[in-house]
Amino acid sequence: MLDLAVLPLPRPVHDRLDSVAEGFLADAGIRFDFTSPPGEPALVPPDSVSWRIFKNQVALFIGGVAAVLLELGEPKVRDGVWHHTTFRTEPLKRLQRTGLAAMVTVYGARSRAEQMIGGVVRAHDRVTGITSEGEPYHANDPVLLDWVQATAGFGFMEAYHSYVRPLSPMERESLFAEAVPAARLYGATGAPSSEAEWNRLLESMRERLAPSPVIFEFLDIMKRVDALPRVANPVQVALVKAAVELLPPWVAARLGIGTEYRLSTRERIVVGLAAKAADKLLLRSSPPVQACRRLGLPDDYLYRRSR
Template sequence: MSAENADTGGPHPPPVGGVLWSLAGDIRMLLTLPPAIALQVAHPAVGAGVDDHSVFRTDPWGRGERSLVSLQLWVYGGEGAAQEGRRLRRLHRTIQGTDAHGRTYHALTPACYAWVHATGYPVFRHVQRYLGRPFTEEQERRLYAEWLQVGRVLGIHDRDMPQTIEEFWPYYRRVLEEELEETAVVRELIATDPPLPVPDRGPRWVRLLLRLTWPWLRPGFARFRRFVTIGLMPPDARRAIGLEWTDVQERRLRRFGRVVRTVVPLLPERLRYMPVARRARRAARR
């Protein structure tokens, strides 16, 4: 049974001070999203839903910002976490259609909705080995338990998600082997020549500077996005989708990871954590 929040009629978010409390709002989370999203849309039904209904092509920066804020609310939102979960389910009610194989899909089909959520655990676990300290076995179990609780916040029933790590890995491997493929959306996310619009977030002077320099910055950004999307995806997922990754790229990723895990912990909290997380952490200390 999930823990219910008596004030909102929904599940509680994960506990203050838990594994996700330190992880979900850290700026390194920005590097976790590309591989997680690519792994999600490698499922044909999920990829078709994003292809048909998402604004990731026309408003990628707004879409990314909204996703980040939503994710942080699941962990740091307190009583608002369940409200955000209900909002997302309402948003997905009308997302349906036919995938590339002619099969009908609906975003709230339990198998699809659960898979989108399930991808977070193996990606967090894998990325931590590069950008932070590898989790101990106990931390991995706590992370999975907390991620299950986030799933409850999102309205995922316990019967639709493996309830232990021992149950998770056979489920995960089955989806990799039997269902994933390099969908059209995956190919777009790793393309090095995407028609990315100029970023439109941040202070006015930053937006102005980006408008002037984006033609030169865009190719490098696209190559970096491809690099972290493929490189920070768990190797078994890369192989299942058919994404190439070389030893040279792996060595480059390890060097990049050493820099990130050295520099980020030295940053002050106002730079290390994203706004929702920063406010929640400050309130928890009070």
């Protein structure tokens, strides 16, 4: 069987998909030019594992949902997210902004990524409150920041590993190491820098994670939000289930998530096909391609490397 590095698409099909993907990020209300300043490196280099993984939008969606589930399991993070963001009222815009932030962190020029992260840190400094359980929280608490950064890294890594292709132990370690510079800028100075550190952090949260109606409200929103064209809603529901299946079994049990979120055989096949196809989908307006152009690299640079 011929293994193509890039999916061959007729020009009208490419242009339509490119327009939809470009519009998703543009609708976040923030314009970001990944081609500028010419030649300026990102926080991580283009030959990194991160650059290859973050180009896959299906894996990012799955991994992002898994990460948020872990975050919402921590009561302080849960109430900080749910009461101080627009997830409930404007979930699509929130997804768009989160997606853009992830793209800027990995592919944006270093100076501009630092500027964006600085704005996020300043905004978080105003987020304080008391949880439903009576605990005070502050969004820039380093302990909470470490957990948020760790869950994001875990989610993206496991989604790619499970649904696109298995990552080697060396690649998994590289992902943790590559995330450290951005994590420090966010204030997560104790975020895991290795898989062993992640495993220890996760185990330390065993008694901290707690069930909440917020978790199921989030899952319901993610199944219904217009992240994909309406005709593809069954696929979106399967992607949400795929995210739940990334959670360690004891975490899902701790959060009260049952077997209704288990993938059927057909759904598992669909998720795998979608994730693998996304890994070969080169869209010329996408952040990874635009970032390659900024550095004088060919449009298909990341796709050549992922063969």
